[in-house]
Amino acid sequence: MSAGAVAARHYLDHAATTDVRPEAAAAFADELAHTGNAASSHAAGRAARSRLEDAREEIAAALGADPHEVVLTSGGTEADNLAVKGAWFAARDRRASVGDPRLAPAIVLSAIEHDAIAKAAAWLAASEGATLRTLPVTGEGIVDLDALSALLGADDALPALVTVMLANNETGVIQPIPEVVEAVRAASESLGTRIPVHTDAVQALGKVDVDFGRLGVDALSLSGHKIGAPVGSGALLVRRDVALVPVEHGGGQERSVRSGTLPVAQARALAAAVRAAVAELEAHVAHLAELRARLVHGLERLAKNGELGEVRITGPGPDGTLASHVHLVLPGAHAEALLVGLDLAGVDASSASACHAGVQQPSGVLLAMGYPPDDARCALRLTLGRTSTEADVDAVLAALPAVAAAARRH
Numbered sequence: 001m002s003a004g005a006v007a008a009r010h011y012l013d014h015a016a017t018t019d020v021r022p023e024a025a026a027a028f029a030d031e032l033a034h035t036g037n038a039a040s041s042h043a044a045g046r047a048a049r050s051r052l053e054d055a056r057e058e059i060a061a062a063l064g065a066d067p068h069e070v071v072l073t074s075g076g077t078e079a080d081n082l083a084v085k086g087a088w089f090a091a092r093d094r095r096a097s098v099g100d101p102r103l104a105p106a107i108v109l110s111a112i113e114h115d116a117i118a119k120a121a122a123w124l125a126a127s128e129g130a131t132l133r134t135l136p137v138t139g140e141g142i143v144d145l146d147a148l149s150a151l152l153g154a155d156d157a158l159p160a161l162v163t164v165m166l167a168n169n170e171t172g173v174i175q176p177i178p179e180v181v182e183a184v185r186a187a188s189e190s191l192g193t194r195i196p197v198h199t200d201a202v203q204a205l206g207k208v209d210v211d212f213g214r215l216g217v218d219a220l221s222l223s224g225h226k227i228g229a230p231v232g233s234g235a236l237l238v239r240r241d242v243a244l245v246p247v248e249h250g251g252g253q254e255r256s257v258r259s260g261t262l263p264v265a266q267a268r269a270l271a272a273a274v275r276a277a278v279a280e281l282e283a284h285v286a287h288l289a290e291l292r293a294r295l296v297h298g299l300e301r302l303a304k305n306g307e308l309g310e311v312r313i314t315g316p317g318p319d320g321t322l323a324s325h326v327h328l329v330l331p332g333a334h335a336e337a338l339l340v341g342l343d344l345a346g347v348d349a350s351s352a353s354a355c356h357a358g359v360q361q362p363s364g365v366l367l368a369m370g371y372p373p374d375d376a377r378c379a380l381r382l383t384l385g386r387t388s389t390e391a392d393v394d395a396v397l398a399a400l401p402a403v404a405a406a407a408r409r410h
């Protein structure tokens, strides 16, 4: 490298956020050239409203939903909070109005939910008395369907909501949502009520077929910045007959469940990204799968040659995992040291097992999968995206042996 040359960087953290697609950037920029609040009745407002509704229709059409089922949000976190808190408060209010003694409804959630679900539910438990029932996962990180049926009939705190993500953000493991829906429908019938099912599809969208109608769920969260729209765009798809109490109060936009001036630029960018992600699904997954195979074979070769020490790839294998994800445990190599070493070597990667006040915290997802805490501190998540190349994969394979060895000496 010549003096002053900048070393190439390799981004393997597309699950955290990914490149904005040109078509999404163009839609966003075009909207910025317009003025008009989409709730105003004058010509500028009506024009903005029309562009917003076109975007909503596109999002709905691409995802097998009705336009009325699209509630625009600022992203996945807000969509998840609205689903969990909105459904829980609605169930509580409904029970209060009919004098049902089971006033504090339960929430059934998987043990591997993103914090946007897990912490929203924990907040309801701490401040409102919600009962939480946690659905365990297998050693491969898949929700245990037998346990689900038992949880649904566990006691008299009838669930307000069952929420299970479509694919996990750390491991990429895909969850059996149609089977979850079937189990909840069967329990609903025998309990004489309809328990809504929510899925967080933030990581899955663009990497597996996501069709709201066909999945059979009542609500589904998505986030723009994971599929090539800017941060600040997202949606909760939610059936009309699912009651939600608003989390935010104000002007009554978005079916009165999500007040705030309507985000036309974000909606248009989201629509462009959703349309492209759905249209390119097959080609995109093929591209990811090819790169992932190169990465996995490279890791296996390093391990076989004794260059990497012990390494375990989590999950059930390629068919049950998003093609974007390779999630490893490198026993003895703490995540923080791995990430710092890779960063110095020009590789951006991530791990859920964060370091707090100098102490490496184990990944809750790995603990739920039965990994011992020591191993659950040693996770590395490498995630691929639309702009990933073989050079990115080769860079991490070249850097990892020395980085892992140094992390183990740490």
Ligand code: PLP
Binding pocket: 015, 016, 074, 075, 076, 077, 078, 080, 114, 116, 165, 167, 168, 169, 200, 202, 203, 223, 224, 225, 234
């Ligand atoms: N749910 C999952 C599974 C995620 O991976 C993320 C982000 O990483 C979120 C929710 C939160 O989405 P957002 O960043 O749009 O708030």
